[in-house]
Amino acid sequence: MKPASFEYHRPASVAGAVRLLAELGEDVKALAGGQSLVPMMNFRLARPAHLVDIRRLPGLDHIQRDGDALRIGALVTHHAVETAALGPDFAVLSRAMRWVGHLPIRTRGTIGGSLAHGDPTAEWCLLATLLGAVIVAHGPDGVREIPAEEFFLGVFSTALEPDELIVEVVFPRPAPRAALTEFAERRGDFALVAAAVDLDTDRIVLGGVAAVPLALPPVSGECGYSDTRHSRVADAVRDTPEASAHYRRGLVRTLVARATAEAAA
Numbered sequence: 001m002k003p004a005s006f007e008y009h010r011p012a013s014v015a016g017a018v019r020l021l022a023e024l025g026e027d028v029k030a031l032a033g034g035q036s037l038v039p040m041m042n043f044r045l046a047r048p049a050h051l052v053d054i055r056r057l058p059g060l061d062h063i064q065r066d067g068d069a070l071r072i073g074a075l076v077t078h079h080a081v082e083t084a085a086l087g088p089d090f091a092v093l094s095r096a097m098r099w100v101g102h103l104p105i106r107t108r109g110t111i112g113g114s115l116a117h118g119d120p121t122a123e124w125c126l127l128a129t130l131l132g133a134v135i136v137a138h139g140p141d142g143v144r145e146i147p148a149e150e151f152f153l154g155v156f157s158t159a160l161e162p163d164e165l166i167v168e169v170v171f172p173r174p175a176p177r178a179a180l181t182e183f184a185e186r187r188g189d190f191a192l193v194a195a196a197v198d199l200d201t202d203r204i205v206l207g208g209v210a211a212v213p214l215a216l217p218p219v220s221g222e223c224g225y226s227d228t229r230h231s232r233v234a235d236a237v238r239d240t241p242e243a244s245a246h247y248r249r250g251l252v253r254t255l256v257a258r259a260t261a262e263a264a265a
């Protein structure tokens with residue numbers, strides 16, 4: 001399959017890219033790793049008239065400690081995070097990358113592209129929600145910071161404006177006792193259900209059970225995965241289209257237990 005024809009643009013700076021996005025209106029898409037956008041264009045699920053190639057923009061490929069925080073540039077690939085020496089504080093990010101597609105996808109796909117795409121089972125969407133990340137977006141009016149809990153609005157829908165570029169993602173605090181695990185029907189597929197756990201904040205985030213990553217905040221007086229939390233999952237999965245809700249609920253229990261064991265280890 002080939003995409004419909006489009007006009008290709010390659011700006012030299014973030015400001016130039018944002019200017020193009022604003023000028024070209026609704027019919028334009030930024031191109032990063034192309035691992036979601038290009039298949040969608042090939043299947044004619046997306047037919048942008050203009051592509052703004054951001055892959056070579058300078059200044060968006062850093063992985064940098066900033067006090068307690070970790071700052072990751074939007075063009076950093078999944079594989080760069082997988083192989084980075086992040087130390088125990090953020091090792092959860094490296095370990096989680098093994099679940100993202102296959103190696104060729106991980107070497108091209110980017111953190112910014114993954115978050116902008118907004119697939120509710122994508123590992124980056126879960127990790128950003130679990131760890132309270134801040135998504136830094138550059139638009140015509142400057143830079144704004146969007147907390148992950150306000151960023152995901154629905155399946156493939158985010159708070160990002162069409163003329164905004166993600167430039168950086170900030171993970172504000174170490175998460176030495178966090179883990180993500182998942183179940184997919186075939187290796188490399190998107191997860192049917194994914195679970196991420198942070199033992200230090202007692203936060204649990206699930207993918208594959210709702211239109212956005214489902215955060216199960218701590219329940220006062222309870223610790224771990226309780227009946228109260230499971231009833232929230234039961235409500236959320238009742239209307240999921242594929243696989244039975246019963247099956248997904250079973251997966252949730254198993255995966256939360258596995259992620260908890262991995263985080264504790």
Ligand SMILES: Cc1cc2nc3c(=O)[nH]c(=O)nc-3n(C[C@H](O)[C@H](O)[C@H](O)COP(=O)(O)OP(=O)(O)OC[C@H]3O[C@@H](n4cnc5c(N)ncnc54)[C@H](O)[C@@H]3O)c2cc1C
Pocket residue numbers: 029030031032033034035036037038039054074099100101102105108109110111112113114116117121122123124160164165166167188189190191
């Ligand atoms: C076979 C296969 C299996 C996969 N499995 C998984 C998986 O298990 N888990 C997973 O998470 N992903 C998976 N992916 C998707 C992969 O991770 C993509 O890399 C990712 O979803 C998109 O990143 P990208 O850099 O390729 O973005 P692109 O495909 O270039 O862009 C995706 C969308 O984001 C927008 N965009 C890109 N960068 C920015 C930016 N900086 N600011 C604003 N908008 C931007 C684009 O305009 C487009 O709408 C899979 C893909 C394939 C083909």
